[in-house]
Amino acid sequence: MSNVPSELRFTKSHEWIRLEDDGSVTIGITDHAQDLLGDLVFVETPEVGSTYATGDDCAVVESVKAASDVYSPLSGEITEVNEDLADAPEVINTDPYGKGWIFKMTLADEGEIDSLLDATAYSDQIAAEE
Amino acid sequence: MGKQTPLYDAHVQASAKVVDFGGWDMPLHYGSQMKEHELVRNSAGIFDVSHMTIVDLTGDRVAEFLRYLLANNIDRLKQSGKALYSCMLNEKGGVIDDLIVYYVNDTFYRMVVNASTREKDLAWIQKQAKPFAIEINERDDLAMIAVQGPQAREKVHAVLSKLGDKKAQVSELGQFFMAMFEDDWAIARTGYTGEDGYEVMLPNQDACQFWDDCVAQGVKPAGLGARDTLRLEAGMNLYGSDMDETTSPLESALGWTVAWEPAERNFIGRDVLVEQKANGVKRKLVGLVLEEKGVLRNHQLVFIDGLEAGEITSGSYAPSLGTAIAFARVSADVGERAKVEIRGKQVDVRVVKPPFVRNGKAVI
Structure with missing residues (x-):
């Protein structure tokens, strides 16, 4: 079974979102997503300072077998990307919710967070896929 | 299922x-x-x-049949048990399948062909075998x-x-x-x-x-x-990706598997291959090594001097090399460098002759 931490929010396209104390968010791909992709070998991160609307493709994760887009779960500006992924993309496989984070952003509208899935809704979705 | x-x-x-x-x-x-x-x-x-398809061929004229069916020459097999890699071509010199043929004795050869091509291979072999009265037994x-x-x-x-x-x-x-x-x-x-x-x-x-x-x-x-x-690191082609019925062995880095001698051996597709050999082919299959981060994938386009010059037929991250590699079918005049377009961006690749890895060691 995939790990779905209850304190996070999720998207249908398998991103996770953690709201930080300063109102920014940290984003990665879920344990379920990394399991589907298999061994990750390359991550293309967005540029710091660029802005994205909800649903825009903003990063790419590539495993040995496939490339997959990562979509911005919210509207806002990229403030930081995980530089460690350049040399160690496999940390997304081993620690998807920790060291495997992909980027951080400040939000155009914090209220948008309420539109994301909670852990129960996301668990139901991946159960329905299987 | x-x-x-x-x-x-x-x-x-x-x-x-x-x-x-x-x-x-x-x-x-x-x-x-x-x-x-x-x-x-x-x-x-x-x-x-x-899932691979094993086919046993037996009969007095089986060697004669295989000399006609295959682009490589089973007369290279002198000792019992020896194996030969060959293409099976259509009349236009296109590759119907690649296979291994094992020589058991003068009236018994075993072939191993691909899984995805099973039906068409068996139909083709049966059709071509008719005049030779060969027994064909799928195992x-x-x-x-x-x-x-x-x-x-x-x-x-x-x-x-x-x-x-x-x-x-x-x-x-x-x-x-x-x-x-x-x-x-x-x-x-x-x-x-x-x-x-x-x-x-x-x-x-x-x-x-x-x-x-x-x-x-x-x-x-x-x-x-x-x-x-x-297999990609080892420089081995995959049927359906790197070659098919629209490409000849000479366009697929498989010229070495075509037995030209003796000149009087008439195998299916020979006329077209002889013409291609004399005139040269416009496209060939080469190896690519990505020189920056990223992953090469099937069907990405290859550019030489700014012009589109072909596409990747098999691309992947190469675990033994820590970088991405590919086979690509490109213009035959390709030099040592090319570019590949990944998501709208052109990246540098080195053009090499596979294999990339042999017996556990990088050879590029």
Whole structure:
């Protein structure tokens, strides 16, 4: 079974979102997503300072077998990307919710967070896929 | 649900991720494709390749038939058990399939052809064989298991030491030789990984026991995902990706498999190949090595001096090299450098002659 931490929010396209104390968010791909992709070998991160609307493709994760887009779960500006992924993309496989984070952003509208899935809704979705 | 090999339950028990492969339910990996790849390069891995099609050809005129059917020449096979890699061409010189043919004796040859091409291959062979009165026997009663890696042979020998007199004969096998036994086992020192090892053809009912015996010797299962990255690094073509009926061997880096001599041997597709050889081909298959981060993928476009010059036929991350590699079919005048377009951005690649890896070591 995939790990779905209850304190996070999720998207249908398998991103996770953690709201930080300063109102920014940290984003990665879920344990379920990394399991589907298999061994990750390359991550293309967005540029710091660029802005994205909800649903825009903003990063790419590539495993040995496939490339997959990562979509911005919210509207806002990229403030930081995980530089460690350049040399160690496999940390997304081993620690998807920790060291495997992909980027951080400040939000155009914090209220948008309420539109994301909670852990129960996301668990139901991946159960329905299987 | 697709067709299942005798080892299907063993795969499920080993937590395989099962995918459709040419109509068969086959293991893609058992957890980590990358680890399985490294295992085969560094120790030994075991693959279920029972989806492959084994065809026995017998009859007084079987050698004559194969001289006509295949672009390589079975007269190169002088010793019993010796194997030959060849293309089977259509009249236009396009590749219907690539295969291994084993010489058993003058009236008995065994061929192993691809799974995805089974129906069309059998139909073609039957059609071409009519004037030769050949008996064609598809051996769907046999399974096929590949054990590959630097430790593969010693592990298989340990298993075989329990099985009658097989070990003595098998441990003497040279590269590209097969030993056939009366109980319908046949063990060949061939493979699709660039490593030493065996491909074992055996009765379906014996497959699980042999698999379990190998696993008990410490050989770990490897899936078709690892098989694909291993063969790509080893510079081995995949039918349907790197060549098909619209490409000739000369456009597929397989010119070495065409036996031009003797000139009087008339094989299917010869006229077209002779013309291509005389006039030169416009496209050829080359190796690419990505010089920056990223992954090369099938169908990405290749550019030379700013102009589109072909596309990638097989691309992947190469676990043994830590970078991405590919085969690409490009203009025959390609030099040492090219660019590949990845998501709208052009990246630098080096053009090389495969293989990329041989016996565990980088050769590019």
